[in-house]
Amino acid sequence: MREDQIIRGCLKGKYDCQRALYDLHRVSMFMLCIRYMPTREDAEDVLQEGFIKIYRDLHQYNPERGTLHAWMRRVMLNTALQHLRAKKHLISPLEIENFADLHPVNDDVFSDMTAKELTALIQQLPTGYRVVFNMYVVEGYSHQEIAGELEISINTSKSQLFKAKAMLRKQVKQIFATADAEYENTELQR
Amino acid sequence: MKTRNYNDRLEEIFAQKLNNDGIADDFWNLPSPEVWTAIEPYLPQQKKRKVLFWWFFSGTFLLLGFWWVLSGRHVWGNLQQANNQANSDKQQMVLMKDTTTDALQGFFEFPSNNSSLQPKNSAELGFTLKNLLSEQQEHVVAKPNSNDASTIVSRQSVRENTLETIVAKDALSVSEILLNPSQDTSYLLSAISANTKDTSLVRMESPRLQTLLIQHTNIPFLENKLPHAEVSTSSLEQVATQENPSRWMVEVSGGDFLRLNPPHLPGPSDLKLINNHTFFAGVQIARNWKENWNLGVGLYYASVRFDANYHFNFEYSKSGEQQTALGLVNEYAYKLPSLASTLDTRVLLVRDAQQNIQEGSDIPIEMNLSHSLTYVSIPTYLAYEFNTPTRWKPYLKTGLWSHLLVGTLETVHTSTVSHHEQVTHHSSSVMNEDNEQTITPRRIALDGLLALGLKYYLTKTNIIFLQNLL
Numbered sequence: 293m294r295e296d297q298i299i300r301g302c303l304k305g306k307y308d309c310q311r312a313l314y315d316l317h318r319v320s321m322f323m324l325c326i327r328y329m330p331t332r333e334d335a336e337d338v339l340q341e342g343f344i345k346i347y348r349d350l351h352q353y354n355p356e357r358g359t360l361h362a363w364m365r366r367v368m369l370n371t372a373l374q375h376l377r378a379k380k381h382l383i384s385p386l387e388i389e390n391f392a393d394l395h396p397v398n399d400d401v402f403s404d405m406t407a408k409e410l411t412a413l414i415q416q417l418p419t420g421y422r423v424v425f426n427m428y429v430v431e432g433y434s435h436q437e438i439a440g441e442l443e444i445s446i447n448t449s450k451s452q453l454f455k456a457k458a459m460l461r462k463q464v465k466q467i468f469a470t471a472d473a474e475y476e477n478t479e480l481q482r
Numbered sequence: 483m484k485t486r487n488y489n490d491r492l493e494e495i496f497a498q499k500l501n502n503d504g505i506a507d508d509f510w511n512l513p514s515p516e517v518w519t520a521i522e523p524y525l526p527q528q529k530k531r532k533v534l535f536w537w538f539f540s541g542t543f544l545l546l547g548f549w550w551v552l553s554g555r556h557v558w559g560n561l562q563q564a565n566n567q568a569n570s571d572k573q574q575m576v577l578m579k580d581t582t583t584d585a586l587q588g589f590f591e592f593p594s595n596n597s598s599l600q601p602k603n604s605a606e607l608g609f610t611l612k613n614l615l616s617e618q619q620e621h622v623v624a625k626p627n628s629n630d631a632s633t634i635v636s637r638q639s640v641r642e643n644t645l646e647t648i649v650a651k652d653a654l655s656v657s658e659i660l661l662n663p664s665q666d667t668s669y670l671l672s673a674i675s676a677n678t679k680d681t682s683l684v685r686m687e688s689p690r691l692q693t694l695l696i697q698h699t700n701i702p703f704l705e706n707k708l709p710h711a712e713v714s715t716s717s718l719e720q721v722a723t724q725e726n727p728s729r730w731m732v733e734v735s736g737g738d739f740l741r742l743n744p745p746h747l748p749g750p751s752d753l754k755l756i757n758n759h760t761f762f763a764g765v766q767i768a769r770n771w772k773e774n775w776n777l778g779v780g781l782y783y784a785s786v787r788f789d790a791n792y793h794f795n796f797e798y799s800k801s802g803e804q805q806t807a808l809g810l811v812n813e814y815a816y817k818l819p820s821l822a823s824t825l826d827t828r829v830l831l832v833r834d835a836q837q838n839i840q841e842g843s844d845i846p847i848e849m850n851l852s853h854s855l856t857y858v859s860i861p862t863y864l865a866y867e868f869n870t871p872t873r874w875k876p877y878l879k880t881g882l883w884s885h886l887l888v889g890t891l892e893t894v895h896t897s898t899v900s901h902h903e904q905v906t907h908h909s910s911s912v913m914n915e916d917n918e919q920t921i922t923p924r925r926i927a928l929d930g931l932l933a934l935g936l937k938y939y940l941t942k943t944n945i946i947f948l949q950n951l952l
Contacts, residue, residue: 311518336514410499460492
């Protein structure tokens with residue numbers, strides 16, 4: 293089915309069209325939810341609630357203003373942010389900065405990692421860093437838009453992004469350091 | 483994703499790798515099936531179905547009204563009122579062979595504008611009867627029976643609920659009259675048959691003959707003048723009050739199906755597309771409203787929007803009339819997606835064979851009759867199945883049933899003992915030197931159909947139907 297057929301069918305309440313919409317977009321939507329939520333269970337909760345909103349508000353989608361996928365991502369993102377706000381997980385200006393080591397890492401090491409591994413790294417970030425990083429790097433929002441959405445200052449958004457990237461590099465460095473140590477131990481045992 | 487310039491290599495890598503096209507990769511980015519299960523109850527659909535539900539009922543009543551007008555039936559008559567009306571109706575009398583003209587005056591009611599038709603003597607009775615029949619055709623009230631697809635509606639009045647017509651509807655009771663006729667009735671039969679080439683008049687099941695005989699006799703006269711007749715007032719009244727035959731049908735349908743699948747797509751199993759083409763081979767057993775058993779064996783095809791069913795159907799009559807029907811049934815159902823219902827039409831080619839043999843020493847008339855009918859039956863109906871959370875699914879059907887009589891084969895051998903006449907009916911084809919064949923013209927009839935039923939899903943493919951024609 294074409295996308296316009298699916299949309300029309302969903303607006304008429306046709307079950308097969310509703311299921312088709314879900315099947316086509318569930319993976320990308322779930323990947324978005326995983327990146328924002330701390331656990332898989334939370335991500336599925338957000339996915340469920342997000343799709344319910346999508347079906348309910350589908351009549352508000354205007355094709356002239358963007359693609360359906362982009363509109364759905366926006367709905368899902370808002371749902372994720374609502375969940376984080378409800379659980380008081382969102383950014384607080386009083387978050388403690390605990391980066392003692394900002395030693396630079398060659399960013400090309402990330403190119404050898406899969407999407408799953410990159411997502412796992414993001415999930416380990418504190419909530420505030422994680423949200424800003426996702427919105428800026430993955431969703432493509434500007435710092436001004438992020439500031440307006442999260443009710444923070446632009447400088448705070450920039451700061452959170454910088455710290456998020458630093459933390460990711462640190463995590464990768466620690467991963468490789470651990471791998472090197474394990475390799476050396478293995479060689480020594482031989 | 484919004485496009486923008488990246489500040490460093492890290493941003494570029496993350497943005498490119500995490501903004502893929504949503505292909506499932508090793509299940510980690512695939513939600514559990516319970517997510518969709520939790521979404522389903524909130525899917526918007528209820529309001530639309532209610533609207534369509536009421537639209538469907540409105541359409542049902544419109545079809546029902548159309549059926550009423552088209553068939554001209556009044557099936558909700560007052561039997562008691564009909565009986566009273568019948569008793570007060572004037573009855574025309576059976577003509578006695580040797581009755582004089584003056585005596586005939588008291589028995590016959592001739593059309594007022596056709597006084598020339600009054601017979602002068604019994605010799606002219608045959609001619610008179612012939613003209614009387616042709617004159618009275620418009621005013622004869624007949625009823626459709628299972629073997630005659632035509633219906634003649636009275637222009638003077640609708641007397642279908644009168645005792646006459648109720649009696650006439652029961653062919654068996656009328657047959658009792660004809661099985662044991664007196665000389666008077668025999669004479670009438672021979673007079674009719676001798677003066678008309680319409681062989682259907684002498685058929686035992688001819689509605690016109692039935693009604694003419696009834697209209698030309700009255701019950702007391704039958705009791706007095708037909709001593710051999712087994713029909714009496716009480717039996718006729720019993721017939722009149724007899725309940726309609728059962729219109730319930732029970733059908734058990736079952737079988738197994740084959741599913742065609744396209745080549746598997748790469749990825750998790752739940753991303754595969756399953757083709758909805760299904761072939762089903764099965765057996766259907768049904769006992770219908772004629773109390774006949776039906777057996778159907780055939781093939782069934784189902785897709786998302788369309789069903790087709792081809793099967794041979796064999797029907798055996800329980801009533802002992804040795805009536806069987808063998809037909810090739812073609813059913814086509816188009817599924818209306820938003821209405822959760824189907825538009826179903828069937829083409830049935832049925833051969834209905836019946837043979838009646840009446841003979842005996844007490845009967846002065848011998849008649850050997852055998853005939854077979856071939857007709858095309860096309861029911862077209864809209865079926866709406868109510869979605870319930872249990873295995874019981876009620877449904878409603880409404881539509882039209884068209885019958886096209888495409889051919890009949892009749893063999894009639896009649897002899898009248900009282901007049902020592904051998905009455906035979908010539909036809910265009912001859913079966914053998916003893917029998918003759920006649921072919922009746924094609925007839926078309928429309929009938930309304932309204933049924934309420936209940937399905938019980940033993941499994942997805944084994945279903946029990948319980949249906950009542952309304």
